[in-house]
Amino acid sequence: MSETPHLTPQQIIDLYSAEFGIGLKEARINERGEGTQKRMSYDIWLRVDRNLLRPAIQKLIGIRFPHFAVIAGNDLGTEIELLYIFSVFYGAKFGEYMVTIGISLPKSDLSIPTITDLIPGALFSEREKQEFFGITVTGIPDGRRLFLPDDFPQGIYPWRKDETGIPPEMVKDLWAIDRPANRPAPPVPEKAPDAGEKTSEGETS
């Protein structure tokens, strides 16, 4: 693995804009300092054309093999945005940056190529995006569900905000549910709201 020297956040963005030009739709750096010294931490946000997802990740791997954290997603109405969250330069004292690579997919074509050939550890997150957003990951080595149970209905994607999201009839308001009727009676009878009726079992208090 060729190791590039440690770069500043702006240098990383410059590398991306030099390579991808107008394919890089948005690039910004968020910084924040905490504690007494307010030492800065940097988050780099890149949004690229959907066709550039794999080249953009390969570019990051070329800079330094990143740690892949997760794919986050947003349902923006007509499109779904996927954010591949990485961090690079771990191991350098206070030198690590978060790098988020975002792409937008129109809801008419929700398919992305897998990145598990580049980073095998991304498999979990790709499986999760398939079941929670209805994304199709082409070339995924293991397309099973991850967290949702087998009897969860097909075609319902919990994190979508349109008609394929969780319908109201699937939501159980647990606070509104009484004691299930098919359970055995409790060892201590529940207190009746009115003291009018007395059973003959001798359960008087």
Place this chain on the structure above:
Amino acid sequence: MNDGKAKKTVPYTVPIGPVHPALKEPVMFTFEMEGEVVKTVDFVPGQTHRGIEWMGMRRNPIQIVHLTDRICGICGIVHSLSFARAVEKIAGIQVPERADYIRTILHELERIQSHLLWAGVAAHELGFDSLFYLAWRVREQSMDLIENLTGNRVNYAIVQIGGVRRDISDDQRPLIEEGLAYYRGLLDQMAKVFLEDSTIRMRCRDHGLLSVDQARLLCTIGPTARASGLNMDVRQDYPYCAYGDLDVKATLPPGGAHGDVYDRIIVRLLEVGQSVDIIQQCLDNLPAGEILWEQKMAKILATCKKAEGEAIGRVEAPRGECMHYVRMDGNEAPASWKVKASSYSNLMSWIPMLEGEQLADIPIIVASIDPCLSCTDRVTVIREGKPGTLTKDDLTRLSREKTRRLLA
């Protein structure tokens, strides 16, 4: 032993799981065995997916902070801290310095209790129950301290958006110092008991191997990654809370990493000592001042409602990086919220660790990444086509018998 076609051949399929009554986050394992040797491993997590993110997207940030407390029973502060930091970044809330330090102190106390809890579980899986009792007894000191500082043993409810909800008073400082002195005096003894024991060494050295390249490719984090030689620790790499002011180094196994269960024990034990030092540094430099950006909850809420943008909150949990992605669009509830707990990144490392190991080594290897589970509850072994059921007790017995065989 019939000759003929009906003879069952290897590999045998051994399912383990999905529910262990004592520990959270159950998982279903399927092992293909050839005799005692694990050939392939498959597992299905998500047996208790509660849809917390879905619930959060229908609540306001202050409610979510208390919901995040309940994501995990052991990591009580890391989720609320990650979420609060993400919201603070979006809304531009500056946390008072004193609150940053108090957050750090509790963060490290939590690491101490979590690592000691794990040490006890590991000893129990190996059949070393006196050590299990010892580890859990000394863990109580940190639990008592946490209770004293937050009011609760679990679900601390200490983090609020913009700071913390309780201050550390001058009366409490001697208690913390006392707790730190207790652990300092104990660490050498703990290390001796764990690391100089020849049985633990035989059971753990060169078992559950994860190479540094595998760890990197499978996105492994936390003590599991460090035991494989990956130099990563959010506290060292990416300043947050008080860590930007402190000298924290990722704990790697001294003398080079083997990437086995034994190294994972070493790393966690050393990290307990590191946490004691960090708390001491924080106490010595604890700044004076406010502990909340804003006392009035309604005002915090109004600020959050107006906030627009996206951010990542990230901390080093006892098991590794914990990360929350939050997007707010000017509504009461966040538009998106994604929780990435530490075990999420670590589970895939089970596959290379377990392949080639023996059935009796499964409990300690599964436990060695400190997953939020230790799932060996019910095992169905199919041998010669006849299914028989092994309970969790039987598996533990197998593990203990192996220890005794090694002792003999």
